[in-house]
Amino acid sequence: MRSLLAPLALAVLVACPSPEGDDPAATTTTTTTGLASTTETGTGTGAPTTTTGESTGDPCAPGQRSVIDRPDDLDGPQVHVVFARAIDQDDRGLDLDGSLAASVGVWNTWLAEQTGGQALRLDTCDGALDVTYLEVPHTDAHIAAQDPYIRNLLEHELAAAGAIADNKLYAVYYDGASTYSCGGGAWPPLIVGRVAAMYLRGEVPGSPPCLQPFATGGDPPGYLEFAMLHEILHTLGLAATCAPHTDGAGHTNDTPKDLLYSGPEPWYPDSLDPDHDDYYAHGDPDCPDLARSALLEPPPESPELPVGW
């Protein structure tokens, strides 16, 4: 299932699988929606209804679409999940139907298994994953035409909407096209940024579609779970160029079982830095290491923030 897909890549340097570019003549719209200080409710189909100022008395109420970051359960560094779509893309309501919350739970559980108990600190509201909805004010085709810089556009739009907090990394599930990659990440210090993104409707020539099924609770991770975690690790600055098996562009090249592998072989991820020599628990204080990340919970002894934070 997850095995035949091409590895992911850094948005700026390489990329991963996706669709025939939509109509390249499609024009940019000037509609400016994006995030606003309202809460929307919706069923996941059609345009969401905005209910300005309406309060149910529970800002964490489940099943409601939110275009703002809800109250945080945690202080400090954390990963915030976003469901994003272009103005002309079908609204699959992945923020409302539990798909993203379940998938995120699966990849974070896998991470905890790999680390012996540490996982990423997730932004939750009253215990439930806080997923923000972002309508990107462009068409799907316009956004796809930004390849390989779709990640950059998404980060720009989040920032323009005032939705980037200085203690958060953003895991953006963008339900749109790319012909270059299934996702992209920042990679500090070369590419400083806070957005790790998946392009869910990507179709890269020669590779299966990016639109693979989301894992649900109890499932093992599939392609989309490994892929988002892969992009998040890039956005933390991993694997760094000091890693012994670096490919020089954020990946490892020793085994296709590695979460951060990229190379000629099909990607069969099942391990986090299998030999603990490249980016996790390698013990070299001079080389970036996920084990020292301030985004882990429980936190390491001397937590380190990503470069640029």
Ligand SMILES: [Zn+2]
């Ligand atoms: Zn990559």
